[in-house]
Amino acid sequence: MKEALEEVFAEVSRNRDYAVNILTNLIKIRAVNPAFGGEGEFKRCLYLEKVLRELSPDSLQIIDVPDSRVPEGVRRNIVAIFEGSTRERLWIIAHTDTVPEGDRSLWKSDPYTPIISDGKIFGRGAEDNGQAIASSILAVKALRDAGIKPRVRIGLVFAADEEAGSTYGIKALMRRNTFGKSDLIVVPDAGSPKGDFIEVAEKHILWLKITVVGRQAHASMPHMGINAHRIGMKFALLLDEVLHAKFHERNELFSPPTSTFEPTKKEKNIDNVNTIPGVDVVYFDCRVLPGYDLNEVLEIVHTLKENFEKVYRVRINVEVIARSEAPPPTSPQSKVVQKLKTAIKLVTGLDARVGGIGGGTFAAIFRRVGYQAAVWSTVDETAHQPNEYARIANILQDAKVFATMALI
Ligand SMILES: [Zn+2]
Incomplete structure (x- = not known):
């Protein structure tokens, strides 16, 4: 196991520029939620489909949900499955939409022209939730490049509409029975700067x-x-x-x-x-x-x-x-929290805390119907702020944790 992990971690580090490229390409495709007068999730999905196909997923589903507010007439969602050696499933769920840039004068650079400086990638949606898209793809890429088949099946979900209620995103996917109650569900849409905080409850x-x-x-x-x-x-x-x-x-x-x-x-x-x-x-x-x-x-x-x-x-x-209303919390004893803790410990050496935040992420939607979902990522918490950024080191660390979860 130790050897496999080291090989995968080496591949994560080797693919640093691959992940950076994904995130910078995403930032360039403005994808403000239509509820705030934007569009672009669809174009992001076209790009992500291309990236995912290069990783030869075992299945790639495109789920379009009708919405007349966007030029394409549909809100696109992507579900990519990569088989493992068991039937157990690990979902990593990220969203493609962003909030608007807010007061433009507070930005030091154009919010939709990514700038890389000091190990950070700046742009609207960099941390929320582009980082999760890049890190989850990187985890799969590293496993593929290392030639290691994960123990669990990995499902990557890139969903629309998180910033405005998820009606055209995760809620539509749930109606299609995409997820199972025994699945491991990780939502990398909040966290702490060290990556030592697992969110299980919301207000x-x-x-x-x-x-x-x-x-x-x-x-x-x-x-x-x-x-x-x-x-x-x-x-x-x-x-x-x-x-x-x-x-x-x-x-x-x-x-x-x-x-x-x-x-x-x-x-x-x-x-x-x-x-x-x-x-x-x-x-x-x-x-x-x-x-x-x-x-x-x-x-x-x-x-x-x-x-x-x-x-x-x-x-x-x-x-x-x-x-x-706040849904019932995910149990700190649940399999997903325990696995996440183990993976965080193996990657960072840290003992993760388990707690609640102001919400609401995708996880609340899962918890409401009795699924155990955990929210975790390594973030400086710049979401929704001017000069939002994602740390490249965090993308790599998150990818290592996801890959570890797929192996243990
Ligand atoms: Zn988010």
Whole structure:
């Protein structure tokens, strides 16, 4: 075993540029999720199909899910299987879509022109989730180049639509019975800088859209209107404080150990400075510890809304735009967690911690229907940030861990 591992690790290192090339090619194919006005998953898939075919998979399935928002009319998913010497299956599941670049002025380089500097590859989607695509392919490539047949079958899944709910991605694949309950399922879509954190639990997720409706007026005549923007700001700040005070429990299994309530997106109100806005829209992203009930959170929001409506003579509309109750956690004793721990120890020498995060990754979808899925990767946690990057060393380390999992 030791010899086989060393051979495979040597092949991983030898194929460094191969993996770098895959990730830089992916970054060049802009694939912002259509929910955020983008496209490109399909083009990424065309490229990945070519890369996978060169590795002669035992089967390569293309699953297209209709979606009229994209030029191709379908959202493409890829499932590639590489046979092992047993029937046991190891799935490594990554997503092809990305979030938008955000405020362009915060980027030091073009988000869709990959830059390699200081051992890092910069670009939107580099870490989330391009790194996982590159590292999982690299694991298979290294096994192939070393001429070693894995013990388990390896299934690589490159799925669409993770950043906006996975309806056109993993959820569609699950309806086709792609996965089995005894399969090992690894989702490399979160982790820690050393690669010593295995995520098995998630928080509840609640996204709120809060619309304050006042009355528009000339800015010099505030008595003629009701400034929705001022009241919207007050509401958001107070809601922020009240939620943090009320839901203050800690659970050290999670990182961070508290519930989080963040005012995030702010919708544009008016074009000119000299008009009092009649409408104000702000969004909240809430990640709530599973010990709480999301209905309690919503009750607080509604109480505050009613108070504000009375005091400020506005109408406040609270819309739940996403809600997901935390699924039952993956057992720290499950086969996938145990194997992952063993592989991490063999590759890095580290004893991995097992814990929870704010979610939500693919893993929640699996856990909800009783599959044991583990989230793991080695990341600096630059996902969704300007100047997102993936460390080349992390790609190699993750590939070694995946290859080890396939051998032990
Ligand atoms: Zn991701």
